[in-house]
Amino acid sequence: MPELPEVETVKNGLNRLLINKKIVSVKFDWPKGFPNSDADVNKFLVGSRIIKTRRRGKSLIINLSSMYCLVIHLKMTGQLVFRGDEQFGAGHPNDSLIGPLPDKSTRVIFEFDDNSRLFFNDQRKFGWIRLMPEVEVDNLDFMKRLGPEPLNPDFKANEFRGRVRRRKNSSIKATILDQSVLAGVGNIYADESLWMAKIHPSSLSGTLSDAKLNLLFSSIKDVLKKSIELGGSTDRNYVDAEGKKGSYLEFANVFRREGKMCSRCGSEILKIRVATRGTHYCPKCQRKTK
DNA sequence: CACTTGACCTGTCCGC
DNA sequence: TGCGGACAGGTCAAGT
Numbered sequence: 518m519p520e521l522p523e524v525e526t527v528k529n530g531l532n533r534l535l536i537n538k539k540i541v542s543v544k545f546d547w548p549k550g551f552p553n554s555d556a557d558v559n560k561f562l563v564g565s566r567i568i569k570t571r572r573r574g575k576s577l578i579i580n581l582s583s584m585y586c587l588v589i590h591l592k593m594t595g596q597l598v599f600r601g602d603e604q605f606g607a608g609h610p611n612d613s614l615i616g617p618l619p620d621k622s623t624r625v626i627f628e629f630d631d632n633s634r635l636f637f638n639d640q641r642k643f644g645w646i647r648l649m650p651e652v653e654v655d656n657l658d659f660m661k662r663l664g665p666e667p668l669n670p671d672f673k674a675n676e677f678r679g680r681v682r683r684r685k686n687s688s689i690k691a692t693i694l695d696q697s698v699l700a701g702v703g704n705i706y707a708d709e710s711l712w713m714a715k716i717h718p719s720s721l722s723g724t725l726s727d728a729k730l731n732l733l734f735s736s737i738k739d740v741l742k743k744s745i746e747l748g749g750s751t752d753r754n755y756v757d758a759e760g761k762k763g764s765y766l767e768f769a770n771v772f773r774r775e776g777k778m779c780s781r782c783g784s785e786i787l788k789i790r791v792a793t794r795g796t797h798y799c800p801k802c803q804r805k806t807k
Numbered sequence: 808c809a810c811t812t813g814a815c816c817t818g819t820c821c822g823c
Numbered sequence: 824t825g826c827g828g829a830c831a832g833g834t835c836a837a838g839t
Contacts, residue, residue, distance in 0.1 A: 518831085518832060518833080519833090520833090549815095575833075575834095590833080590834085591833090592815095592832085592833050592834075593816085593831075593832055593833060594816090594817085594818090594831095594832095622817090639816095640816085640817060640818065641815085641816045641817050641818080641831095641832095642815080642816055642817075643815065643816060643817095643832090643833070643834085644833095659834080659835085683809090684809075684810080685809095686809070686810070687809080687810065687811095691810085691811090694833090696833085696834080703832075703833065704831095704832060704833085752831090753818090753819090753831075792811090793811080793812075793813095793832090794831095794832065795830085795831075795832080
């Protein structure tokens with residue numbers, strides 16, 4: 518479930534591993550996920566060098582020397598894993614989930630001029646890759662709809678409150694999962710930040726006080742920052758650009774902790790369904806208050 | 808426009 | 824042991 522911290526971690530890894538490497542071949546046969554023509558791939562991808570990778574919300578943008586770029590979304594089970602020259606047959610180190618590559622979920626292979634490779638794996642094929650001119654990225658409809666980056670210091674609490682309250686009749690959980698309200702929060706960090714702010718996930722967005730929303734905003738930022746420091750969350754599939762797991766879930770307070778004790782009050786963590794999502798919360802700490 | 812639901816996929820787990 | 828069905832959750836299209 519790559520959310521903001523996981524995508525940020527992959528981005529940082531790619532910026533350590535790929536800068537200035539030249540792409541010498543691309544193996545792909547996945548029209549739905551990577552629909553570009555062979556002609557465009559040969560013209561704008563093969564032969565170009567990696568300039569830099571950036572993140573916007575949960576999307577990655579890999580800039581190329583051709584002035585084109587790869588826009589990549591990992592969705593639920595996507596992985597971008599780099600392997601050096603002699604690591605393709607590497608087994609399962611303790612901090613990894615994956616073995617020799619390619620494996621049966623490999624959808625695209627980028628090969629570089631030093632014989633290293635980048636593998637795009639995606640078990641469920643929800644993810645996608647698009648090759649396009651860099652100048653067109655910010656004009657993509659879904660990019661234009663994205664809300665502010667939660668960790669951008671220019672994004673202030675008053676704007677957060679205003680964006681949340683536009684969706685007054687939605688649950689607060691549905692609202693912070695809405696990428697047009699703010700970009701990058703998914704199911705894990707929604708549950709964790711609502712626990713931290715002591716807000717019931719079903720609370721209606723229009724009913725929360727300034728104080729509660731301010732606390733939620735700072736909680737979202739704190740949770741995202743801590744997860745980035747820990748390399749993100751590995752629930753089932755997520756690994757970073759070197760194939761390593763993230764360790765945030767070892768410190769999670771509610772996510773996947775139903776039946777366990779709340780670290781703050783000792784009550785039993787419950788799992789319910791809110792906004793069609795599995796939702797974990799503490800019934801004592803997170804009451805429906807204003 | 809606000810809001811909800813279903814579709815997209817495949818691997819895993821649970822009950823019979 | 825095999826098998827059907829529920830489930831996992833990011834996003835968008837289509838629905839109310």
